[in-house]
Amino acid sequence: MSHPLLGARPLDHTAGFPSAIAPLTAQWEQLAGRAIVAAVERNPELRDRVGDLGLRHLMRDGQVVLEKLAESVASGSITPLKSFTEHGTPTWRRRRISMDDVTDLYEGLRIAVATVLSGEAAAFADRALLEGIAVLKWHRRLGGDTRKRNRILAAIYKGA
Numbered sequence: 001m002s003h004p005l006l007g008a009r010p011l012d013h014t015a016g017f018p019s020a021i022a023p024l025t026a027q028w029e030q031l032a033g034r035a036i037v038a039a040v041e042r043n044p045e046l047r048d049r050v051g052d053l054g055l056r057h058l059m060r061d062g063q064v065v066l067e068k069l070a071e072s073v074a075s076g077s078i079t080p081l082k083s084f085t086e087h088g089t090p091t092w093r094r095r096r097i098s099m100d101d102v103t104d105l106y107e108g109l110r111i112a113v114a115t116v117l118s119g120e121a122a123a124f125a126d127r128a129l130l131e132g133i134a135v136l137k138w139h140r141r142l143g144g145d146t147r148k149r150n151r152i153l154a155a156i157y158k159g160a
Contacts, residue, residue, distance in 0.1 A: 011075040020121035021070040024113065031112040032062035038108035039101075046101055057095065058105050061088070065109060069128060073121055078128045085132040089139045099140035106133050 024031070036059050040046050047055065064084070071080040092102050110129045117125055 011071075011077055011080070013071070013074045015076045017076065017121040017124065018074045020117055020119075021074050023116045024066060024070045024073070024125075027116060028063045028066050031066055031109070031116065032059045034112035034115070035059075035062045035105060035108035038111045039104040042107060043101070043104045046104060050097060050101065054095075054097065058097070058101070061092075061102075062105055062109060064088075065106070065132070066113075069109070069113065069125055072128045073117075073125050076124070078131050081128045082131050082135060085135045089136070099136045103133055103136045103140075106136065 036055055039058070040055075050058065065081070068081045068084040072078055089099070089102075092099070106129050110126055113125050113129070114122055
């Protein structure tokens with residue numbers, strides 16, 4: 001999709017499920033907190049790796065992801081969330097957060113959002129978050145990600 005100033009129409013925020021986003025926008029902080037708890041339960045090393053301050057940053061990022069998810073659900077287009085995920089990866093890399101940790105956050109958001117939304121809106125939100133996870137997995141394979149590497153493969157590549 002090109003930029004609206006270049007001829008593309010802006011997203012219609014009434015085309016999707018605009019009535020379903022009210023509980024999503026009213027509970028951003030609680031949902032982001034649930035998502036962080038689910039991410040830490042999914043990956044207990046996350047708390048040790050990023051610390052309390054990093055978890056607070058991830059919670060704030062979760063609130064922004066929920067805002068973009070609400071925009072996606074209201075417009076019926078995955079583009080806002082996918083675009084945010086695409087443009088948010090350099091920030092996460094600069095903060096030395098691996099794409100696996102952000103993927104855990106998105107998985108936690110899938111669990112938290114399922115408690116608030118229902119029906120077609122929940123299915124669409126889940127599909128949008130899965131699309132965001134696919135973007136994160138694509139960026140994971142690029143150089144510079146801070147995930148844990150296999151020591152044996154690293155030694156082979158190094159020539160040791």
